[in-house]
Amino acid sequence: MRIDPWGSELAVDLGKLFEEFGLKGIDEGIKKRLGADSRLIARELLIAHRDLELFLAAAEKGKEIAVMSGIKPSGDFHLGSKLTADELIFYQKKFGAKVFYAIADLEAYADNGLSLEESKKNAISNVADLLALGLDAKNAYIYRQSQERRVMAAAHIYGARTTMATLKAIYGERSPALYMSVLLQVGDILLPQHKDFGGPKQVLVPVGLDQDPHMRFARDIAFKEGLMLPASTYHVQMKSLKGETKMSKRDPMGMLTLSDDEETAAKKLKSVFTGGRNTAEEQHKLGGEIQKCVFYEICKYHFIEDEKKLSQMKQECVSGKLLCGECKAKHITEILGWLKTHQAKKKKMMKKAQEIVEAGEK
Template sequence: MNERINPWGDDLCSDYSNLFKEFGLQHASDGLVARLPNPNRLWRRGIVFAHRDFDKFLNSFEKGKPVAVMSGIKPTGDFHLGSKLTVEQIIYCQKAFSGKLFYCIADLEAFADNGQSLETSAEHAIQNTADLLALGMDERNALVYKQSENKAVSNLAFIAARKTTLATLDAIYGHQNLGLYFSALMQSGDILQPQLKEFGGPKHVVIPVGIDQDPHIRLCRDLAQKIDPHFLPPAATYQRLFRSLDGTTKMSKRDPLNVISLNDEQELIKKKVMRALTGGRATAEEQKRLGGEIEKCVVHELMFFHFQDDDMALKKFQERCTSGGISCGDCKKEVAQKICSYLKNFQERKKKLLPKARKMLEKQ
């Protein structure tokens, strides 16, 4: 079955296994994970499930060669849990591999996809940069920039445009307006920027993203050596998409009732978690006898993806559910409290870091 991935949509992936055959992804094998310095829970739990050429990136790192990390955000609102997942992977790579982080505030894409003004994006950019800092980004080894203010990226995008046909873009993305096509070419510029002479020249660069962003990676890998024969095709790691609270789509800013924002207030978080999809049985008696179905449960995914870093504690949490040892209502209350505690601390850190975020963006 042919499956087109839409980086601008909200659809969940219907069949992860099919992506390996359809798009030539590589498995994030146990052998690959064993090579990582202190792998985080995303690697340990198979949340990062696939890659492109990450083994080559690791080879360079292990030989002591310089490497870099690249990613970005469309600045259309607050970070949510899906954003957090990607940022945690970015920060892991920055610290584990001592790679300079290039982080793009994709304000031109926000205009192309959402019609959002550059002025509005600039305000969101400050908030998003503070989010990065509060989640642990090392600003001493990072370049955070706005697409609209980066001439090098624009130049690369124009060169990429001369190497790309409309048929190629249509085959990768489907029929889209020209603004989205050009924003895709801008992203190729973003991805290739770390290999420019002013940043040390060609090197292996990894882009940690959700699987929905793979079209951008495929396009850029095809373009890299057409733009400069010395450029190395970018590597990528892919994490599974985190579901919306009702379980119907990927978590997205477009659906505020089914997303947990990192800036949500405590009472709102509790209300949202209490509304979330569970794998509970039809009656309390069935729940005690049969246990919950965690494979259906978004509340379980909140812990699995985000809020229980300890693998043994997660196993106990799962066993209590599947053995019928807790009701869904009580489980939701416990999880909501854990999320509230985490986000309260996060929001306090972020507030203190807002002035630093503003200064980082003013330097450009």
């Protein structure tokens, strides 16, 4: 089975991922160790993991640990980027993990033709979002790929640790730029184990399921380099507001971003795909199909903190009490309020974000 990390498909055959590639489900032990009342667990954000136990064991023993992820700075922070950021911040707060955050500007060039200067502008905005979400910059290393020579050099070194046949087997026939992006990503994933950062350690990489090929490839290289194999968690994929595909910057109207102004956000949320029935009558009778509702997912994964309020929302849907329009009207204010508060926090973080992003230029 080959998974396309660059595609827009939502469906990933989970059974095969477990069977062929050794992913594991989130069992009771893991739930307890992460905290049953943490949002990750309580809101079922995690689907699977690989070697999370090893990471947790190191964390619990007080060893130096790191979490690593990143963003392609091709636009505003959307709910998918937030999902990853929330997870990083969770591990930073709960286990004291150092956060490594790669701003993949070279990949943005290769994949989207975005100049490094444009990427830099987006990066500052993205980092301000990250800080506003609660990342502690003092226990983090945030960098742009194009400024981080350890990562770029590693991409070349790792290029010598693989073959075209391996790259083709994992990723299919791709362009030189895409193969090089993959090697850069491995450089990102293994950077926390660089001697400048204290050498080999347990590193956890929170990703979407579609990114698993990168993890397998990075583990293969880590093994060859005598490093510890990075662990990974797989979170749910944010659906496009239109419902069919994953949320992606390639479809601006399909994503809610943390920078959307009130009017835009309200407009997007009013037209978001729900689990509504064909008629009001039918819906009152059968209830909404909540498993299809992107609005509910957004509230569950991001905006409604209160457990009671969320169960009420669910109950009012499946019982047929509220129609989709009524449900939205009831909850939209909370989302818009959250965005407003976030944007105010973010504004205060812009200067610091700029300093962080420009630090690499020295």
